[in-house]
Amino acid sequence: xxxxxxxxxxxxxxxxxxxxxxxxxxxxxxxxxxxxxxxxxxxxxxxxxxxxxxxxxxxxxxxxxxxxxxxxxxxxxxxxxxxxxxxxxxxxxxxxxxxxxxxxxxxxxxxxxxxxxxxxxxxxxxxxxxxxxxxxxxxxxxxxxxxxxxxxxxxxxxxxxxxxxxxxxxxxxxxxxxxxxxxxxxxxxxxxxxxxxxxxxxxxxxxxxxxxxxxxxxxxxxxxxxxxxxxxxxxxxxxxxxxxxxxxxxxxxxxxxxxxxxxxxxxxxxxxxxxxxxxxxxxxxxxxxxxxxxxxxxxxxxxxxxxxxxxxxxxxxxxxxxxxxxxxxxxxxxxxxxxxxxxxxxxxxxxxxxxxxxxxxxxxxxxxxx
Numbered sequence: 001x002x003x004x005x006x007x008x009x010x011x012x013x014x015x016x017x018x019x020x021x022x023x024x025x026x027x028x029x030x031x032x033x034x035x036x037x038x039x040x041x042x043x044x045x046x047x048x049x050x051x052x053x054x055x056x057x058x059x060x061x062x063x064x065x066x067x068x069x070x071x072x073x074x075x076x077x078x079x080x081x082x083x084x085x086x087x088x089x090x091x092x093x094x095x096x097x098x099x100x101x102x103x104x105x106x107x108x109x110x111x112x113x114x115x116x117x118x119x120x121x122x123x124x125x126x127x128x129x130x131x132x133x134x135x136x137x138x139x140x141x142x143x144x145x146x147x148x149x150x151x152x153x154x155x156x157x158x159x160x161x162x163x164x165x166x167x168x169x170x171x172x173x174x175x176x177x178x179x180x181x182x183x184x185x186x187x188x189x190x191x192x193x194x195x196x197x198x199x200x201x202x203x204x205x206x207x208x209x210x211x212x213x214x215x216x217x218x219x220x221x222x223x224x225x226x227x228x229x230x231x232x233x234x235x236x237x238x239x240x241x242x243x244x245x246x247x248x249x250x251x252x253x254x255x256x257x258x259x260x261x262x263x264x265x266x267x268x269x270x271x272x273x274x275x276x277x278x279x280x281x282x283x284x285x286x287x288x289x290x291x292x293x294x295x296x297x298x299x300x301x302x303x304x305x306x307x308x309x310x311x312x313x314x315x316x317x318x319x320x321x322x323x324x325x326x327x328x329x330x331x332x333x334x335x336x337x338x339x340x341x342x343x344x345x346x347x348x349x350x351x352x353x354x355x356x357x358x359x360x361x362x363x364x365x366x367x368x369x370x
Contacts, residue, residue, distance in 0.1 A: 021356035061204035072301030092183030127246025163326035221323030244309030252323030
């Protein structure tokens, strides 16, 4: 999360303050307008080899490795998620957000413990000085009964049980929407299947056995969100001081993002320039999260990004956030450190890592509220 402070009347750069798990860090950001990304900045990768033999998967790993070590963002095509699952989810999202506000508030996040459910437009501020987040969202979290890898619900390990954070009220309060839950769960399952395949590719990227992460992704962090960025009138778009979603990095290992064709996603490159991750038909965007960057001793890059949306059309996106089992404690990976490159970070559990960041968010929200 971030705030921007101008250093002169018309500076070449502004200071971007990012809130991290351990407090603020700062980046210099160019005042030049955002530009389209170059092919080598956010490459388009055909991942059909993920379904091929081992040699094909190793070749794919090398291609993804370059992108993950560069900007930490890339597009994927031939990902295997059926178009029917995407459209089913999009229909669910549109039907949900088309409801009156009072109906959406039946499943408000305020009613749960784990950030499941609805968050209204203008109720969050990821980046305090970029204005309110001009979006509404609906989110849900991992529930083992829907895992595409079948689970014995009577044999969930006791160390895992406290971290099962799905909540039934989000489904009970949306039963009146035809096929809503089906659209959500089907899309989530397809994303989880792909994420478990991709994490094997990341293991190969990091010179580890392909199955290295299998034991820590049995009950994974796997959160799904529907975002709706409402349209503005032309006059509102000119006058608005708000942003779609303020500058931030993602928390867990990596994110799979489906976005519609209206655009708005921007990525901060290593030179401090905002570049556009404009939509490409038939693709997902993948980006590295903070926890994976930490585990790789900063070898893979978790990159600042935002959604800048001041347009006269609605925008929808459906990110899926993938991480390890919350009970797992992980340190810097053995392949990412040596005598000349010692570990920069102590081991930490996935749950504690996320909680540190949430605590920073809570503090910043209280400060802004006052």
